[in-house]
Amino acid sequence: MGPKVSCNFSVLFCIISAIFLIYGISRIYQNHQVRRERNFPEQNVKKLTVENTSPSVKQQEIVTELSTYLGPGADGEQIYLPANREHYEYIRNKSLLHEVNNFNSDLVGLKRILPDQRPEKCKDIQYPSDLPEVSIVITFREESVPSLLRTVYSVLETSPDRLIKEVILVDDGSKDEFLKAAVEIHATNVDKIKLLRNEQALGLMRARQRGIEETGSDYFIVLDGHIEVTPGWLEPVLYRLVQEPNALLTSHIMVLNKETFEISRGDHDIAFMFFDQITLNELWVKYTNDYRAYRNGSVSPIPYGIVPGMMTAMRKSFFLQLGGFDPGMEIWGVEHMELSVKTWLCGGVVEMLPCSKIGHIYRAAPWQSFHPHQRYVSKNMMRFAHVWMDGYLQKLALRVQHKSNLSHWPDPGDLEDRHKIRRENNCKPYQYYVDKIQNMTHNYVPKSPRVTGVVRNEQTKACLDHATIGGNFVLITYSCTGDSNQFFVLTEDNNIRVERSWLLVIPGSTKLKLLRDITDWSGPEFLWTFENNSTIKHTVTGKCLTENVRQNVTLEDCVNSRSQMWKWPLTA
Template identity: 30%
Template structure:
């Protein structure tokens, strides 16, 4: 009997003592991040026993509390009100916005926390800090800007602020303050609200590629898709992890999404790069309509229906939304209700650029909500019919990392009996970074576009090559892609140029191509890639780029879509819309026709800035600062072939 009584006492009181021990440990250290207390205690006792968390209710006392969540095995970590208030006061110091986003320090924020989760018997997983609330007055709601006065941050918070910028090239600190469910304003213009979209829209697979993405930004991207896509039309969201190395994108991400059957995670076994990672997503997608997104986006309300409507009407259309800027510092975003641009490309590096619609294109539109024929697309956000994407040969698997895939798909669509359209009624925000935190091999983007040029651009490929011949290198075997083009009976690139792009034919108009060297100083004219800025003289670097100029037969001095023009009788400007003409005289001068003055490099003063200045001055055939060395257009450039 004594043995039986002793066993009963142990059975009843040992679990109670264990729970009491955990409680005391928590109360002794309210600032503990849960590591010492929870991770060293076996929470799972037996196969039929729920986790300790499932047995506890929220503790009424201040201190660390467990909160019962909607499934067993999940512990939500909460600091005491005092420590939480201190945390928010420190983090939100100096925060300003167009809206009142001051934090009520006496108000509980149970959603603003890290928490631990895991299956019984497994090591718990810490879910990183994020804001899960749906407070309409919270920071960044409605797409509003969040400003941080960095000077008021503590040294610890300043270090976290700097680390976010270093890892992401955007303000992760601000992103972490904004709910992953934040609201965005109504994006539809009055014309879009009048349109009647089809009701027989297809289901979609949304494919999002990420590599070492910030936690709050990735979650906000996915939640915006989940909450702003009609439930019956969203078959799945496929997250493709391109071999991330950050811990929060491993088990924590799996645990966070494991109870949502529509979110699937595909993990690359090695670094694939954007293009090949998208193909991994394509291979597991099951819906008839595919949407490809970057991992730092936010869908506006009503983003999906206009895209799906257009593709359902014409499955050979590749459709992309109006891409709204999410500021990389404040995360401010606002929709553009007057979309009147199209996608083009720069000849120098075959990169994407926006260009205004021509007068004829504007007149052809009956409404601002009409789709816009776009010669190219940016590539980070678009929708496509799965069968049509397959017919086009998907992506060229020889394209490494990223770069060129958007042009390849654009050229294929137009030349192989399809089209690319910008859909003004669809709006998706995108964080545009000033630099890419992810490093890759030098000139890899140039090698990619060289593959595209070799397959699709015919004789026009030389226009790209003459500026990049030293960068191209071995772009690999393209014979399979050339056979694909033949099998699809695609049109020529000359047809694309004359019927879709309407860009200048470089082989007809350009007579000089290369550097413009001021003979007095030996320095090169450099645009600095500044639209509406002033060109300057810089040491010639022989790399083309901003120092590579074209002089056309009709007197245009230009660089892709940037032209050299007069702003006054003396000032010179780089502008995409001006139409000044120039005359290259027998005295090697560049005569500006509107002002009847000549381009002059440098000045007589000894100031360094003046020596780099470029102005218009009265023409003097004996002035060496007005003499420019130009390069006649090469006709012997031949695109290299590799097998």
């Protein structure tokens, strides 16, 4: 992608100035331009010299002898950092803006091409030469400049030019003038890049909606601003959209390390993204062994519970037919759940493509800082549950969002337009979605639980809760908040569950334990009863849950004391 022919002298002067502004490490950038066809044998590994890291600090005070291995740079060379710990910490602390190591990011460069991550079976697939073009929408807010530009150039340099109609950048109210100037310079001087600015932040989902509505092709792909794609990522997506026009797709998303920017090599057929049917919180669930055996190493599309929001692909007209993102939802969160579930229910499929590989930096979403005291995620969850869930599951999910009446819950707002979309698209009952997912995984879906809700001790008035201590999940008591981590379920099979964890007594002992994300909770060590006298008794040992010391829950002989009595569910 070269500069536009219309560049004049003033623009060129701005470009030259911007190079010094954007890349304080100009010599490194020159040394690290991508050489696509070049391999770097180990004997050619060399140490680097860093110049002009900061105008306010002398170079020799920052970089001494470079000997700390970091990882591969843009062209395959190994990067080293100062052996002097004080200098290293200085660089690291100065470089952690936006939760990524910008110093190391500069060393990596903007136009590197990641290694081909595809399974060998994918490399043998021949795709049609007449695949349609696609619009790429990249939303960002207060993003790291190198990470964002590497996202853009990763798409442009790795994808066939004929398949990319445009790259639409949506700046959702960034205030960083350095970021805004850098992005504008690249958008002005590189073909196919279009920049949209929201002067006032609209929130992630509305920013994405604006970008999608501006696209000029029949298909779109939405990306976060801290992603890098790998060779061969695009063709499987477009081919599948042609095969399944009502598909919602995502790539197999691997992890880019936010310190070293190395990409992981995770398996694509172990687990997939879903959400808890009680709390509506995201979780990863494992495929059953039977389902993995059925696939037998296939690289064909895999059905998914929900797509992760950082990469979604869809036919534009079908997206709009389903109402796009819910305009009544606010800022960030749940929009990918809503889009995925209604796609399944309204005649589409949701899939991950093992032959399409991209890397993503996992960092806190910049939209999370909006209105920290506003319960917008709960509002979004309530809108989703009201419109797309049905029956008992809907009632249970709404009850959790209502915080068991312990605190005020937000008004979900007008839902008529969303209900109309469901009616007009002749969408299936919610149980259809649950059945689709249950066919692939062992995951608890409540049918007729015996007791649900917050559990309060009669003696201390504290509530059952759970915490992570020493890497283990531990049952505790805590001040009653009514949050989902205090919402306990005594299942129809007499198991106790809280969020993704199951309570058991270690066989041969009286030691309590919470196991998380397990696939089998059928053993006798998991069996409990909630007695008429308000005690919670372990079936095998016959002992009772006891608040022994403040915030310490143990299993003791049942003596009918107030420390062993629990109000469950707590409703006031």
